[in-house]
Each structure stands twice: as C-alpha cells, then as structure tokens.
Amino acid sequence: MTAIFERVKTALGPEMAGPGLAFVAVVLVFGLASPQFLSAATFGSVAFQLPELGLLTLAMLLPILTGGLNLAITFTANIAGLTVAWVLRENGGVDAGVGIFIVGSLLALMVGAASGVVMGLVIAFTRAHPILVSLSMMIFLRGLGEFLTRGGDISGFPAFMGPIGHGSIAGIPVPLIVFIVCVLGWHVLLGRTKLGFNTYMIGSNLEATRYSGINTRKAIVLVYTLSGVMCAIAGIIMLARFNSVRIGHGESYLLITVLACFLGGVNPFGGFGRVIPVFVALVVLQLLSSGLNLIGANQHLATAVWGILLVGVMILRWVASKIRISIIRKGS
Amino acid sequence: MHQATSATVGEKPLLSLRNINMTFGGVKALKNVSFEVRPGEVHCLAGENGCGKSTLIKVVTGVYRPADGAVIEYDGETYAHMSPVTAQDRGIKVIWQDLALFPEMSVAENIAFHEVVGRRPRLVDYGRMQRIATDALGRLGVSLDVDLPLKEYAIAQRQIVAIARALVGEAKLVFMDEPTASLTQSETDHLLDIVRNLSASGVAVVFVSHRLAEVLEISSRITVLRDGALVGVFPAAGMTQSRITELMTGKTFDQHVRARPKDDQPVVLDVRGLTRPGQFEDISLTVRRGETVGITGLLGAGRTELALALFGMLKPASGRISIEGKEVRFTSNRDAIKAGVAYLSEDRLSLGLIQPQSIADNLVIASLRKILSGGLLSDDRKRGLVSRWIADLGVRIGRQADAISTLSGGNQQRVAIAKWLATDPKILILDCPTVGVDVGARAGIFDIVAKLAESGLAIILISDEVPEVYFNADRVLHMAQGRIVGSYDPRQARLEDIEAAVYA
Numbered sequence: 001m002t003a004i005f006e007r008v009k010t011a012l013g014p015e016m017a018g019p020g021l022a023f024v025a026v027v028l029v030f031g032l033a034s035p036q037f038l039s040a041a042t043f044g045s046v047a048f049q050l051p052e053l054g055l056l057t058l059a060m061l062l063p064i065l066t067g068g069l070n071l072a073i074t075f076t077a078n079i080a081g082l083t084v085a086w087v088l089r090e091n092g093g094v095d096a097g098v099g100i101f102i103v104g105s106l107l108a109l110m111v112g113a114a115s116g117v118v119m120g121l122v123i124a125f126t127r128a129h130p131i132l133v134s135l136s137m138m139i140f141l142r143g144l145g146e147f148l149t150r151g152g153d154i155s156g157f158p159a160f161m162g163p164i165g166h167g168s169i170a171g172i173p174v175p176l177i178v179f180i181v182c183v184l185g186w187h188v189l190l191g192r193t194k195l196g197f198n199t200y201m202i203g204s205n206l207e208a209t210r211y212s213g214i215n216t217r218k219a220i221v222l223v224y225t226l227s228g229v230m231c232a233i234a235g236i237i238m239l240a241r242f243n244s245v246r247i248g249h250g251e252s253y254l255l256i257t258v259l260a261c262f263l264g265g266v267n268p269f270g271g272f273g274r275v276i277p278v279f280v281a282l283v284v285l286q287l288l289s290s291g292l293n294l295i296g297a298n299q300h301l302a303t304a305v306w307g308i309l310l311v312g313v314m315i316l317r318w319v320a321s322k323i324r325i326s327i328i329r330k331g332s
Numbered sequence: 333m334h335q336a337t338s339a340t341v342g343e344k345p346l347l348s349l350r351n352i353n354m355t356f357g358g359v360k361a362l363k364n365v366s367f368e369v370r371p372g373e374v375h376c377l378a379g380e381n382g383c384g385k386s387t388l389i390k391v392v393t394g395v396y397r398p399a400d401g402a403v404i405e406y407d408g409e410t411y412a413h414m415s416p417v418t419a420q421d422r423g424i425k426v427i428w429q430d431l432a433l434f435p436e437m438s439v440a441e442n443i444a445f446h447e448v449v450g451r452r453p454r455l456v457d458y459g460r461m462q463r464i465a466t467d468a469l470g471r472l473g474v475s476l477d478v479d480l481p482l483k484e485y486a487i488a489q490r491q492i493v494a495i496a497r498a499l500v501g502e503a504k505l506v507f508m509d510e511p512t513a514s515l516t517q518s519e520t521d522h523l524l525d526i527v528r529n530l531s532a533s534g535v536a537v538v539f540v541s542h543r544l545a546e547v548l549e550i551s552s553r554i555t556v557l558r559d560g561a562l563v564g565v566f567p568a569a570g571m572t573q574s575r576i577t578e579l580m581t582g583k584t585f586d587q588h589v590r591a592r593p594k595d596d597q598p599v600v601l602d603v604r605g606l607t608r609p610g611q612f613e614d615i616s617l618t619v620r621r622g623e624t625v626g627i628t629g630l631l632g633a634g635r636t637e638l639a640l641a642l643f644g645m646l647k648p649a650s651g652r653i654s655i656e657g658k659e660v661r662f663t664s665n666r667d668a669i670k671a672g673v674a675y676l677s678e679d680r681l682s683l684g685l686i687q688p689q690s691i692a693d694n695l696v697i698a699s700l701r702k703i704l705s706g707g708l709l710s711d712d713r714k715r716g717l718v719s720r721w722i723a724d725l726g727v728r729i730g731r732q733a734d735a736i737s738t739l740s741g742g743n744q745q746r747v748a749i750a751k752w753l754a755t756d757p758k759i760l761i762l763d764c765p766t767v768g769v770d771v772g773a774r775a776g777i778f779d780i781v782a783k784l785a786e787s788g789l790a791i792i793l794i795s796d797e798v799p800e801v802y803f804n805a806d807r808v809l810h811m812a813q814g815r816i817v818g819s820y821d822p823r824q825a826r827l828e829d830i831e832a833a834v835y836a
Contacts, residue, residue, distance in 0.1 A: 196709075197700060200693070204689050208682065209686065209697070211645075211677055211684070212698045213755075
C-alpha cells in the first residue's frame, strides 16, 4: 500500500501536493455548501470555461520554465484569431467552406509561431530580459490589432464553426478535447523530449547548460515559438466560442495564467514545474468560480477569491517546508 | 622557512574556549572542543570541510549558542555564550569567505559601514567616513581611492577592504575564513604581510585556509579539528604539509610522482601556434594517448582561456588544432564534444553543474542521445546509465533524483567527470578539478584521473597548485602571461624548482 503511494508520489512529483490539496478542499467545501455542486451542470460549465484559460496557461508555462515570461500571449492569440477571421472574410464570410477555415487556421498557427520566433530570437541573442521583450511584443500586437480592427469586434463566421466552440463529442466538449490533447502534448514534450529536458536545465542555469554542449539559443527560440503556436490554438478556440474576435479578448487572463502556473507548483524562477499539476490547478480555479457562482456570489468576487487562494497556497507551502525541515532535523 | 610570528609561549590567552558542544538536529557539529588563542598570535584553524571550523567561529562570534557547560573566556571575562553585539564591541571580528561587501558602494562606505549605520547622528557624515576608511587602510599600509565604488577593484583589493572594515573600531581578535582562496601568489604574499603586521601590532589572527603551505608559513600554532572533535594543537615549527593532512583526515597519503613516459603512444591532440591576442599566444602542445599533461601557472595566465579555445567556446585568432591527425575547427562546444573533447569547468557551482537539478539530469545532460529510445528520452535508460557511472566512479549518493547540490564537493566532481565520460571523449580537459574538494577526497579524484589515463584517454590537467600537476601529470607545462614558458618532466625536475619558477 505504502509502496503504491510512494510510486504515485514520485510519479506526480512534489509539485502535486499544493494543487491536489486545493482540489480536495474546493470539492469538499462546495460539495457541502451546495448540493448542486457535484453535478453534471458544474462539470459542463467547468469543461467549457477551462480550455481558454488552460491553453493560454500552457503557452505561459514553457517560457516560465526557462526562467522567462511571455506577456504577449493574449494578443498573440487574438492576432491569430484575426488571421482566421481575415481569411474567412476574404473567402466568402458566412459562406466560406471548411477548407478555407483550415487554411486560415494553419496561417494563424504560423502567425503565432512568428510572434514567438521573433521574441525567442531577441531573447536568445541579445540576452534582453524576456519581460521587456514580450512586453514590447504585447504592445506591438495590441497596437496592430487595434489598427486592423479599429478597436471593434469582427464577427460573421460560417455556421460550422459553432460546434468547435460549443459542440461535444461523446459528451465531452470539443474545446476540452483540444485542451486535453495539448496538455498531453506538453506533458510528453517536457517529460520525454530533449527540448523539454533542456527547458528545465536552461531555467536553472543557462550558462552551465551551454557549457554542457546544449544549443541554448535554439532551445529558447523553440520554446517561444511553441508558446506562440499554443497561443494561436487558444485564439482559434476563442474565436469559435465567442463567434467573434476582438484584440482585447481574454486580456484579464494574462496574469491569471502566471498565477495558475505558480499554483501548479511551477518555480517562478524557472527550472521546475510539471504540466499535470498545472492542469489540476486550472481545474481548481474553474471549480472555485463555478462553485461561488452556484452559491450566488458575484462573478467579480470569484476573481478576488482566486487571489486569496493563491496567497493561501504560498503561505501553506512555506509552512509545509518549515515542518519538513523540522522533521528532517529531528529524524537524523 | 617556517617563521613563527610574535606570540610568546606561556602568555595568558586572549581567548580560551572549553567544553564547547554544538548539536544541529541529531548531528553533533562540535564535540567537547577546546580552543585557545594568545594575544597577537597568528593561529591556524585547520580541518576538512564540515569538520566544525565555521561552527566554532560562529560560537566565538555569538552567532551560535553552544550547549550548557561551555566556558568562553575572552580578554579577562567569562561567558557561557557570546552574543554578536558583545563580540563586535569587544573587538572580535570576522572576515567571511564571501566578504559580505557591497560592490555598488564606495570603498569608504564599505569600510565605515558599521561605524555610521544605526548610530547617531542619523545623518551620514561622508567626511568622517572617508577619514575612517583612509585611517583603516593606512593601518594596513595600503592606499586605495576610497571614493571609488568597490566593484572597480579586483578581488584582492576587496579582501583588503574587508580586512580594513574589520579593523575599524577596536579589533583584538580577527578571524579570516579562507582569505586567500581567490588570490594569486603575489596577492597572497601581500595579504600574509598584512597579517604579519596585524600580529606585530598586537591583533591576534585566526587563519582558516586549506592551502597548507601558507598556513605553515604564517601561523605559530595550528589547531586541527576532525569530525567536530579536537585532534590537537601543534606548533607550526617542525610541521609538514603531509603531517597536517594526515591529522585532518586521519589517513596517510603517500604522494609519489605518477609520471610515466608515453612517447611511444600516438598523438591525440596536436596544437600549433594557437593565439588569441590578450589571452594566449603561440601555444603549441601535444597530448598523446593515455598521457596526462599538466598545465600550471597563476590565475590569469590564460590557462582557462586556452582550455575554452580547445573546447570550442573561444575562437582562436590563429594557429591550428588537430585531433588524431585531422585538423578541426569548432564553431561551438557542440562541435568540440562531437570531435571528442570534454571540458570540466573550474567553476563547478555556476558553470560545471546545474546545482538545483538532479544528480541524474546533471550526469546525462551532455549525452542525451544515449538515453533516447524511439526519439523520446527513456527514464529506464537514464537510470541505467546513471547507475553505471555512479558505480564506476564510486560516487556516494542518496537517490538519483536528489539535487546535485546535496552532494559533497568531491562527489559532485565525480558526477561532473562522469557527465563528460558519458560523451565518450578522446581528450578530457580538467580545469582545477580539486577546487572546493576536501583534501581527503582529492586523492580519490586523482586516482580516477590515473585510471582514465590508463584506459587511453588523453588528459589535460590544469591547476594553480603546482604539486597537483607535479604528482599527477606525465609532463608539466608552465603558463605565464598567455605563453608556455616552461616544460618539465616530474621524474627529473624537482617540485621546489617548478614552484619557484611558477610563483616567482
């Protein structure tokens, strides 16, 4: 029994403790507070809301693991969304075919990648701070987007796009399927590929990684490129869900993605953090806001409670580390 | 040669510790230790890392409170424990190894810091700070521009600033923790002169260093600690380095010249006229299969730069490098690794290993392709590779997933060597492989080096400690100001002669 427990523990890693506990706490508290909480309706609302924030968080995760940050995620996503909208509009608007949508989406992925490549190149070669570089990219993309859309919404897309945002396959919402595929992709990337390995190493010590014969520049460019591609996927899902694009969509998600990473046990200075705990942390955040909704709390209050939860987790983590140290001291 | 400084035998001690016990968790860091310093003496505290030297200093300076029963007599008064404020006020000063200085602030601010901060008047009197600083430096016979920010000065001057700061106010007893660790020989000589002057002016100095030659040169008595217990107090006169090492480690080491002729072996590395202006000039050398070539010289002689050029991380301006007869040009260290060159960095903490990451990841980082299985990294292959190397090099670890920083210096260095051996190198460059490694563990590192050479690896061994290359290399090259200025065969040359040439 303990052996199984140990195996599970090592498989999940120490990062799992925080979000795992938070998950149990949220389910218990709301489960007791509201009988409707543990229902298909809650699952449905979480399942549809999770992917947007989730995909953007995945886009944020990679740069954070290298010790950087990508502040341009939401605007990259919307610029990618705009790309799809533009391709659709130029090719028939509401009457455009599926093929046009696919072409638009591929183009959007390339736009997202381009945003990442530029940031990655600048960060890797000039060693400028990722916050500054991605902030510049963020401002550039916002300005560009506002210029192109005159600050308004672009809408009027073909009807077949609705299911991408709202449909379900075998009872599972399509956006959730996309998100889970991306989570698994990132899980394999970080755990099993050279790039993933290098990402962690760079996050802990870039120079020592370079001295070990790793092409750190290439790795950094790839990390930001993949981050941009993930933004584009988020942008396409957002486009389908809202049935419109606006350059400011999801702007408030930006810092929440950072916090979701930290809640998921990612080291803010890079080098440590896993995808699955971050996924659980995202679920916790969504459950929390759905639960608050159910007991009749204001939507804005939910955001405030997220903040309190994160501070609470930081304090708990500190307490846990103190206890662990005193146990080690007594033990030896 | 071994001049003892002024202390008179039989004089009443300035500091006397008895019954010092210190326990952290379940670990006894100090076991019934006693320690004594006479006024104006230079006393050395010797022992391996983790033997309790730092703990003892922290007891004297009031950072730690020893277990009940401790007696601390200092300058006529008896204490059950010190407090940091009392220690400071009564003239006990410490210069820690990291110096604890403020690089952005001026020399004057650094020196007069304690006199000015937290005292009345609250306003800072820059004139007074300058006077305090100039005074303190004057006592050391040094003149520096006290208005310049400290970062403008090299490490040797910073050391002096730290000493000057300790002398501000009343100083009767000064602890110096590894003060010469980052100094060149001439800078060290200067520092030792300063210590002699301090001692002559009546300040007692407790000197902590693992460079045993200077310990013998400067101190009158040596207190040796091992595993938190006192081994004994010995007069420096009549001591030898090997005797101190034996006392520190409890083991005997017989050092012998390992050099063997390798002239019949094929040349693996051939360097001709390699030049990078300002760093190294016209370097020509060959390393044969199974041969260990030692390169020694002072810090800044261009040793590390040469190594980095051979490792593809610095581009030489002219000259050529050939490996097994084929000329090579590296655009990055990846090319060098592919060509069979491995470089163990002198800076294990920030360049050699990735300290927060695991033992396993540090070991496989340079040879990831070996643990690929179907294009993905395989945990099983990783575990197997790591276990093999851990066993091969006798590394003592807990779990493979533990952070490398949890290992001792000697064990970390073994992992670092394993990391490079896993790349199947033909040429292994070891840049100061024993920095931060205990005396006891050093022999183990060199045993590994000898075994590697035997297995046919061509090795370049860089060290600023001449005896290391003398005893462990087949040939010794002396580098100075970017050039190779001497070549010695340890079987014919005498160690003293090489040392005289290098440290001249």
